[in-house]
Amino acid sequence: MTEAANTVAQTSANGNEAPLLDVADLKKHFPISKGLLSRDKGKVYAVDGVSFHINQGETLGLVGESGCGKSTVGRTVLRLLDPTDGSIKLNGRDITHLSKTDMRPVRREMQIIFQDPYSSLNPRMTAGDIVEEMLRVHDIGTPAERKERAAELFERVGLRKAQLESFPHEFSGGQRQRIGIARALALNPKVIIGDEPVSALDVSIQAQVINLLMDLQAELNLSYLFIAHDLAVVEHISDRIAVMYLGRIVEYTDKKTLFTNPQHPYTEALLSAVPIPDPTIRRKKTILQGDVPSPIKPPPGCHFHTRCPYAEARCTVDVPQLKEYGPGHVVSCHLR
Amino acid sequence: MANIDHQAELIKAGAHVSGRWDKTMFYARRYPLGAIGAVIMVIFIFSALFADVLAPHDPLQTKASASLSAPNAEFVMGADMMGRDMLSRIIHGARISLTVGVASIMLGGFIGVLIGLMSGYLMGWFDLLMQRLIDIMQALPLLVLALVMAASLGPSLENTVFAISIPLIPNVARVVRSSTLSLREMPFVEAARAAGMSEMRVAVRHVLPNILAPLIVLFTAQLGAAILVEASLSFLGLGVPEPHPSWGRMLSESAAEYVRVAPWLVIFPGLAISMAVFGANLFGDALRDILDPRQRS
Numbered sequence: 158m159t160e161a162a163n164t165v166a167q168t169s170a171n172g173n174e175a176p177l178l179d180v181a182d183l184k185k186h187f188p189i190s191k192g193l194l195s196r197d198k199g200k201v202y203a204v205d206g207v208s209f210h211i212n213q214g215e216t217l218g219l220v221g222e223s224g225c226g227k228s229t230v231g232r233t234v235l236r237l238l239d240p241t242d243g244s245i246k247l248n249g250r251d252i253t254h255l256s257k258t259d260m261r262p263v264r265r266e267m268q269i270i271f272q273d274p275y276s277s278l279n280p281r282m283t284a285g286d287i288v289e290e291m292l293r294v295h296d297i298g299t300p301a302e303r304k305e306r307a308a309e310l311f312e313r314v315g316l317r318k319a320q321l322e323s324f325p326h327e328f329s330g331g332q333r334q335r336i337g338i339a340r341a342l343a344l345n346p347k348v349i350i351g352d353e354p355v356s357a358l359d360v361s362i363q364a365q366v367i368n369l370l371m372d373l374q375a376e377l378n379l380s381y382l383f384i385a386h387d388l389a390v391v392e393h394i395s396d397r398i399a400v401m402y403l404g405r406i407v408e409y410t411d412k413k414t415l416f417t418n419p420q421h422p423y424t425e426a427l428l429s430a431v432p433i434p435d436p437t438i439r440r441k442k443t444i445l446q447g448d449v450p451s452p453i454k455p456p457p458g459c460h461f462h463t464r465c466p467y468a469e470a471r472c473t474v475d476v477p478q479l480k481e482y483g484p485g486h487v488v489s490c491h492l493r
Numbered sequence: 494m495a496n497i498d499h500q501a502e503l504i505k506a507g508a509h510v511s512g513r514w515d516k517t518m519f520y521a522r523r524y525p526l527g528a529i530g531a532v533i534m535v536i537f538i539f540s541a542l543f544a545d546v547l548a549p550h551d552p553l554q555t556k557a558s559a560s561l562s563a564p565n566a567e568f569v570m571g572a573d574m575m576g577r578d579m580l581s582r583i584i585h586g587a588r589i590s591l592t593v594g595v596a597s598i599m600l601g602g603f604i605g606v607l608i609g610l611m612s613g614y615l616m617g618w619f620d621l622l623m624q625r626l627i628d629i630m631q632a633l634p635l636l637v638l639a640l641v642m643a644a645s646l647g648p649s650l651e652n653t654v655f656a657i658s659i660p661l662i663p664n665v666a667r668v669v670r671s672s673t674l675s676l677r678e679m680p681f682v683e684a685a686r687a688a689g690m691s692e693m694r695v696a697v698r699h700v701l702p703n704i705l706a707p708l709i710v711l712f713t714a715q716l717g718a719a720i721l722v723e724a725s726l727s728f729l730g731l732g733v734p735e736p737h738p739s740w741g742r743m744l745s746e747s748a749a750e751y752v753r754v755a756p757w758l759v760i761f762p763g764l765a766i767s768m769a770v771f772g773a774n775l776f777g778d779a780l781r782d783i784l785d786p787r788q789r790s
Contacts, residue, residue: 235687264689277680281702281786290698291688324786340684 175249176210177380178234178267178348183207183243185226185233189453202452203229205404206243211348214374216381218395218412220388220427224449226404227384228272231350234382235269236260247348265295268341272353274333278325284336285311285321291343310339314369331362338369342377350382355390367394389431392416400424403460404452406479410486420488422465459491467492520783527779533772541587548581552738561755571757573747579757582738583765589739590769593653594719598712601658605665606708610696612666613673620670627663635660639722643731653732657719668711672704706781713777717770724766740765 185204203226211217221227232238234245236252244253252263271277278287288307292298298306308318314335325333334354341349351370355363371394373379385391391398392412399409400423408421419425426443445464450456456463462472469491477489521528540547549569556576564571570579608627612620630638638660646652676682677700685695724741726732733739740762747758 232683237683237686261689264687267687269684269687271680271684273680277684279681279685279699279703281705283786290685290690294688294690294694326787337684340688344688 176246177213177248178211178382179244179246179249180210180230180234181208181244181246183230183233183245184241185229185238186241199453202404202455204233205455207401207404207406208243209399209406209409211380211382213347213380214378215397216374216383216395218391218398219382219384219401220386220391220398221401222449223386224452225401226452227386227401228352230401231269231352231382231384235267235350236263237269261295265344266346267348267350268344268346269350269352270334270337270341270354273357274330274337275325275357277337278333280325283322283324284316284328287325287336288321288339288343291340295344297344306343307339310342313342313373314339315365330358331365334358334362334366335369338366338373342373345377346379348380348382350384352384353386354383356385356387363390370394387431388416388427392431400427403449403455405460405489407461407490408486408488409479410483414483414486418483418486420482420486420493421461421490422467422492423461459489520779524779524782526775527783530772530775530777530779533768534776537587537591537769537772540584541591544585544588548578548584550578550581552577552581552585553736554578561751561758563755564757570761571755573743573755573758574751579743579761582743583740583761586738586740586743586762586765587769589650589733589737590720590723590741590766592650593657593723593733593739594716594769596654597658597661597719598715599658600654601661601715602665602708602712604658605662606669606701608662609666609669610673610700613670613677614692614696614700623666624670627666630660630663631667633660635718636722636725639726640729640731643726648731648734650733650737653723653726656726656731657722660722661715661719664715665708665711668707669704672707673700676700676703705784709777709781709784713773716773717766720766720769740769 183204184206187201187203189198189201205226207226207230209217209219219227219230229238233240236245236255240253244251246252247263247266250263252260255263278284282290285304285307288310289303292303292306297303304321307321311318311321316332316335316339320328320332325336328336337354354370355366358366367390370381374381381394383391383394388398395412397409397411398415399406400415400421401407402423408415408419408424415424416428419428422443423445426445429443443466447464450460450463456473457476458474459465459468459472459477462468465472471491475491477491479487479489480493482488482493521531554577556572559568559572559576560574562568562572562576568578568580570583572578573582608623612623639656642656642659643652646655673696682695682699685699690698720741723732723739724745727739727742728745732742735742744759744762744766747755752759
């Protein structure tokens with residue numbers, strides 16, 4: 158799996174440079190303990206062997222249904238959760254097992270934007286305080302300089318300087334998400350993980366926020382891990398896309414290939430759910446039946462066989478490995 | 494960095510002071526009930542602080558001829574069995590009752606917040622142990638627990654405070670723990686961690702301010718309870734010892750014997766206790782709203 162992912166690394170645009178963020182065979186299993194003696198009653202295989210990399214200035218879209226482990230990937234990469242296995246390298250440095258203290262300087266390089274703009278801002282702090290606190294924690298600048306920086310960030314994300322003194326509840330959802338972006342930018346990070354940053358917003362606001370994120374990327378040479386459950390959103394912003402299903406990546410390639418030549422049946426189904434703004438175009442519809450199986454007891458063989466329209470006998474037994482289908486295009490499916 | 498402009502700083506500070514007064518008046522108009530509560534609290538605190546000056550008589554001075562005299566020009570609220578002036582005793586009693594109430598809430602509240610925050614934060618065995626201890630403490634009624642403690646420690650002001658504050662801990666700890674448990678999963682707490690903040694800072698800056706609302710309500714409600722428990726303890730001879738006037742004992746020691754012949758012995762201390770509790774609750778409710786930025790406009 159790791160090898161196949163590396164192939165993608167070599168064939169991507171900046172293939173000869175070391176990737177900025179390199180995640181290999183990442184696993185996160187949550188133990189389920191019940192009862193007084195805390196016996197292990199099994200595990201939730203939230204993330205089960207995920208590999209990808211992001212180059213400087215690039216956006217990787219990570220898509221999948223709810224419950225497939227994509228948010229857990231984001232949190233584990235940020236070390237908000239401790240990985241069960243695998244490795245996370247930032248700028249060539251292994252940060253998988255760094256202690257809390259050692260992680261502190263690393264946190265300046267990696268930040269996160271959350272899905273829910275309502276619960277991601279402390280209701281008791283002013284918008285300016287929320288942004289300034291990031292600098293205060295890392296002992297950057299004097300109070301006056303921090304204030305100035307917050308004002309500058311506010312203007313950069315499209316808020317007014319006068320709004321620094323306002324509390325989060327005085328802003329709209331889109332504006333709150335801009336505060337979240339300003340907070341993420343405060344420490345000049347290299348990588349920003351967007352955990353469904355536009356999913357909770359109105360469609361018109363979604364476009365504004367995505368455009369803002371893309372402008373910031375162009376200006377500051379940021380790298381994004383953009384997590385979403387909707388391919389239409391990811392299409393606009395991503396360079397490459399990884400499709401996740403039940404804790405594993407099932408297809409991983411550049412945006413154009415994914416949209417024109419999807420190979421995994423799951424990707425096919427996701428694509429057929431993207432609306433086309435042209436009523437004359439007819440396309441083959443693949444509508445998935447049922448829900449994602451429980452990550453506590455993932456189905457044997459290919460995780461997707463329970464819902465796959467093409468499943469064969471071997472799909473229920475053998476686990477398909479990610480293999481190279483074309484240049485920079487990996488798929489895990491027995492039928493390809 | 495830059496030179497400090499002292500003049501500007503002073504103006505700023507001065508402006509701040511007058512701004513604060515304006516703000517107070519604004520809130521007083523916005524929360525009239527809270528303002529009434531604040532006035533009541535200020536009157537009680539004032540009489541506690543300046544009891545020696547305000548009281549018309551010595552609260553301990555007995556006068557046999559005035560025994561059980563009804564309110565009159567000399568004794569505005571009447572006199573008790575020993576001919577001591579009720580008004581003076583109530584003014585001096587504010588000192589003891591408020592000290593016991595406020596000190597026991599501060600002590601019990603502080604320990605309760607600490608335990609609750611740590612339980613909600615550390616979880617695991619610490620939480621398990623603390624919660625079982627709190628279960629045990631909650632299984633006993635507050636009064637019984639305070640009674641046992643007061644009896645074993647002996648009657649004195651400090652021991653009364655201890656005896657009342659310790660039964661308060663479980664209530665506070667439970668409220669803080671449950672709020673902490675839900676807050677620690679909030680994305681803004683996660684964002685604070687992603688920024689590299691220490692757990693201590695996260696707890697104090699992000700969790701604690703968000704549990705203020707239930708805490709203030711709890712504290713103001715408990716202030717009344719604390720004054721009443723002190724009354725009960727004093728009634729049983731385990732509170733603040735004689736001859737110091739405490740509202741609770743004034744009320745309880747005369748309730749049974751003299752309520753028919755001299756009802757003022759019961760009415761005035763009772764009124765003082767009710768007013769203090771009432772004032773604290775009104776003020777607490779307004780304070781909760783004022784401290785919540787979502788309620789401001």
